[in-house]
Amino acid sequence: MEDKVGILGTGYVGLPLAVIFGEKYEVVAFDINKSRINELKQGYDRNKQIKKGKLKNKRLLFTNSEVHLKKCNIYIITVPTPIFKNKTPDLRYISRASKLTGRLLSHNNIVVYESTVFPGATEEFCVPILEKISGLKFNKDFFVGYSPERINVGDNENTIDNVSKIVSGSNNKTLDKLYSLYKSVLSSKIYKVSSIKVAEASKITENVQRDVNIALINELSIVFNNLNIDTNEVLKAASTKWNFNKYQPGLVGGHCIGVDPYYLVHKSKSHGFKPEIISNARNLNEKMPGKICEILKSKAKQHGLEPKFCSALIMGASFKENVKDIRNSKSIDLYKKLSLILNYVEIFDPIVEAENKIEDLRISSKIQNNKKFDIIVLSVAHKIFSKINPLELITKSGFVYDIKSFYKKHPKIYRL
Ligand SMILES: NC(=O)c1ccc[n+]([C@@H]2O[C@H](COP(=O)([O-])OP(=O)(O)OC[C@H]3O[C@@H](n4cnc5c(N)ncnc54)[C@H](O)[C@@H]3O)[C@@H](O)[C@H]2O)c1
The missing domain is CATH 3.40.50.720 (NAD(P)-binding Rossmann-like Domain)
Structure with missing residues (x-):
């Protein structure tokens, strides 16, 4: 048959x-x-x-x-x-x-x-x-x-x-x-x-491994940021070693890497063991939007800007580059958190459809002509963003914060 x-x-x-x-x-x-x-x-x-x-x-x-x-x-x-x-x-x-x-x-x-x-x-x-x-x-x-x-x-x-x-x-x-x-x-x-259990565990392991490694690089980025060291340059240098694993800092959202580790933690806890590394890595990645807000606040002050009067544009709404999926997107968490400390925040994503509305947030697919922002945050490395020069979008004392090290180095472009 x-x-x-x-x-x-x-x-x-x-x-x-x-x-x-x-x-x-x-x-x-x-x-x-x-x-x-x-x-x-x-x-x-x-x-x-x-x-x-x-x-x-x-x-x-x-x-x-x-x-x-x-x-x-x-x-x-x-x-x-x-x-x-x-x-x-x-x-x-x-x-x-x-x-x-x-x-x-x-x-x-x-x-x-x-x-x-x-x-x-x-x-x-x-x-x-x-x-x-x-x-x-x-x-x-x-x-x-x-x-x-x-x-x-x-x-x-x-x-x-x-x-x-x-x-x-x-x-x-x-x-x-x-x-x-x-x-x-x-x-x-x-x-x-x-066995079926091995197959189930293998999938979770793939995603846990990514989550933990990205968390490690995110943590290193915060350390290096405080020490005024360019993380991207450090990673490039370190990756000249044969056994260095390449990961980039960034926001971990979506419905796989940001979710699956919780499944394993839950199962393990039911068998009497709370996995510390997996849980801590997950927590760190969850907290990244808040940590980035803190960094932006202090950078704004360095630029002589008062956060509560600042405007910001977040470039990228989806949970990862070149996709339109906004489920569990950490850019949206970042938007919500930044909105609490700045005067005005807009989120721009030409890939995510404009009619995509989450709560009170409207994602714009175009930037209004001649509109300038005090802070530009590149949160998702959509290929299409390479056609945009973020420096043209900032006010005189404004700056760009490039979470994905997407744009070339420039004194007014900071990286995570
Ligand atoms: N999207 C990915 O990149 C990806 C990669 C690997 C694994 N996964 C896993 O695969 C699974 C599905 O993910 P997805 O991204 O395709 O989800 P999705 O939300 O895109 O699609 C799921 C579909 O299932 C439908 N559905 C819900 N309940 C149903 C039911 N009782 N009967 C029939 N249809 C039903 C929904 O309407 C939806 O269309 C998840 O467990 C996810 O973790 C996803």
Whole structure:
């Protein structure tokens, strides 16, 4: 029997996966978001990952109706795994998707989770839901896998089709089956691991490693800033050593690196150990917008400016360069914090859509002609910002604060 693949969630992870599987298999791409499905049916991907031509495929069905999923024998779950305000895992989406899948499951089906979770979540949290709702027995009637996603939105070099993909299964047969399934549509290396927990842990480890390393460089930047040393120059010099790992200071937001470490901390705490390095690194990165505000306040004073009369323009609203995604963006935190100490703050991002409105914040996609600011903060290194000379936007005693070391050195351009 030919495999029929059901994808639950058509977001940044689910849609490219649905399109790739659709090149070979019949695919049902299901989402609870009606407007998303309507747009996809019209051939429009609001995330701008997939072009219209690829969405128009007879084997690929976009739907809000779960009955269409019933004919599938492989279910791939790519729903969000955010955190609550208290920084603990919010498993409501994955629970709802598991309940839905449980209603559809029949004998010999395989459910693969691709959402990022803590080690143990698939077997300890999701499988019991699948068993309870379906009335079927795990590893006898149905099987489970976990394959973490490495998609890097905005990166055209490391794509779903050329980056190695880790697969795991609830038994050897499922592992082999998933290996061949992914191999049949991806040209990248498929890497088998011996357990679902290892696969879950590997994904979190990748993101924890980045978070901790960026936190370290952020901390060094604060140290060097106080010592009047250019961090960027230090990093360039240090990276001439063969084993120096290259990281840049900056704001860590989004829904992966800024979130996933909390999943691991939560799981570890439930087993009696609070990971100190991971927690401290996460806290430091969370505090960076506040620390940058402090630095800006003191730089303003050095320039003879009184913060409460200053205006500022933040360049970049998204959580990282060259993407329009503003979820959990630390530039927006920076905006909120700066607004409390300065007279006027504006946030400018030509990539994020102008209609994107968060609370009372409007993100402008243009800078008004001849408008000048006391402080310009480059917070996101969008390529398009290379066409802008920030020095032309500052007042006579103003200055530029370049968090990403994006612009060339200049006496009026400070770096983090
Ligand atoms: N975006 C990335 O770069 C990236 C990279 C690697 C891993 N991940 C992980 O992949 C998962 C998905 O992330 P994303 O960025 O694709 O999220 P997303 O918000 O872009 O997409 C998730 C989609 O799932 C839908 N959804 C929610 N509940 C559903 C349900 N019960 N049934 C069907 N659809 C449902 C939402 O409507 C949304 O369209 C998360 O766990 C994330 O951490 C994301």
